[in-house]
Amino acid sequence: MNLKAKSFQIRQDVLDMIYRAKAGHIGGDFSVCDVLVTLYYHVMNVGPDKVNDPNRDRFILSKGHSVESLYCILADCGFFPKSDLETFSQYNSKYIGHPNNKINGIEMNSGSLGHGLPVAVGMALAGKMDNAPYRVYTVMGDGELAEGSVWEGAMAGGHYKLDNLTAIVDRNRLQISGCTEDVMHHDSLDERFGSFGWHVIHAEGNNIDSLIAAFDEAKATKGMPAMIIADTTKGCGVSFMENKAAWHHKVPSAVEYEQGMAELKAKEAAANE
Ligand SMILES: Cc1ncc(C[n+]2csc(CCOP(=O)(O)OP(=O)(O)O)c2C)c(N)n1
Numbered sequence: 361m362n363l364k365a366k367s368f369q370i371r372q373d374v375l376d377m378i379y380r381a382k383a384g385h386i387g388g389d390f391s392v393c394d395v396l397v398t399l400y401y402h403v404m405n406v407g408p409d410k411v412n413d414p415n416r417d418r419f420i421l422s423k424g425h426s427v428e429s430l431y432c433i434l435a436d437c438g439f440f441p442k443s444d445l446e447t448f449s450q451y452n453s454k455y456i457g458h459p460n461n462k463i464n465g466i467e468m469n470s471g472s473l474g475h476g477l478p479v480a481v482g483m484a485l486a487g488k489m490d491n492a493p494y495r496v497y498t499v500m501g502d503g504e505l506a507e508g509s510v511w512e513g514a515m516a517g518g519h520y521k522l523d524n525l526t527a528i529v530d531r532n533r534l535q536i537s538g539c540t541e542d543v544m545h546h547d548s549l550d551e552r553f554g555s556f557g558w559h560v561i562h563a564e565g566n567n568i569d570s571l572i573a574a575f576d577e578a579k580a581t582k583g584m585p586a587m588i589i590a591d592t593t594k595g596c597g598v599s600f601m602e603n604k605a606a607w608h609h610k611v612p613s614a615v616e617y618e619q620g621m622a623e624l625k626a627k628e629a630a631a632n633e
């Protein structure tokens with residue numbers, strides 16, 4: 361499968377969904393899209409036929425506000441009908457603005473930042489205790505790293521040497537209100553996670569080949585969990601959304617929708633050439 365093209369196709373579905381619902385977090389959806397596409401279509405042992413398989417890999421979207429990308433990928437993978445997405449953010453729909461485990465394929469409710477890594481540590485520890493073959497993955501935002509519970513999870517993951525656990529930081533350098541380096545700086549993530557006993561790997565987070573290499577390295581790491589610092593661009597794929605804090609949860613106007621869609625279609629076509 362052409363994962364680069366797939367990623368631009370998923371972004372179009374996300375743009376459609378957010379434009380229709382007049383709600384969503386498009387900037388973080390677009391920065392994390394390549395990470396999620398790489399995980400769901402290449403790395404993880406998951407699928408609609410495996411939702412109750414005890415050996416399935418576990419995934420937690422800790423930065424739960426990027427649920428639109430996750431919904432579009434789950435629909436595309438057949439976890440539920442794509443038409444369900446038309447109810448996103450509507451009254452009585454279970455497709456709400458953050459992940460919840462009433463939805464096929466979603467393991468954990470998230471959205472209150474800082475909870476994904478500690479729960480992923482528990483899942484990975486359970487896997488070790490059961491001698492189970494599954495791996496656990498979680499994606500955090502870089503703004504999310506300001507939550508203290510992330511560091512409790514990091515401490516425990518290192519302590520228990522959880523080499524069945526891979527965490528990813530979507531390092532787009534923006535959070536809700538501006539630059540992470542102004543709000544709460546993180547420019548020593550290698551040293552910080554390294555000192556908690558994690559193997560730190562760097563990846564270009566909007567480059568599928570770089571991500572595949574990083575996930576391969578994480579899988580091959582023994583005796584410690586792996587932390588992939590994925591350098592990304594918030595809003596990646598639509599020129600006027602890129603690197604702008606305002607697009608954290610701005611809804612596109614009709615003109616912006618048309619322009620964004622045209623850019624994404626052109627990029628998908630280029631990736632298919
Ligand atoms: C505990 C908690 N505090 C505050 C928020 C509000 N909030 C939602 S998204 C966000 C910014 C997150 O930034 P980052 O983790 O960098 O996400 P990304 O840039 O990938 O969108 C904040 C503060 C929240 N969801 N949970």
Ligand SMILES: [Mg+2]
Binds near residue numbers: 501502503530531532
């Ligand atoms: Mg961020």
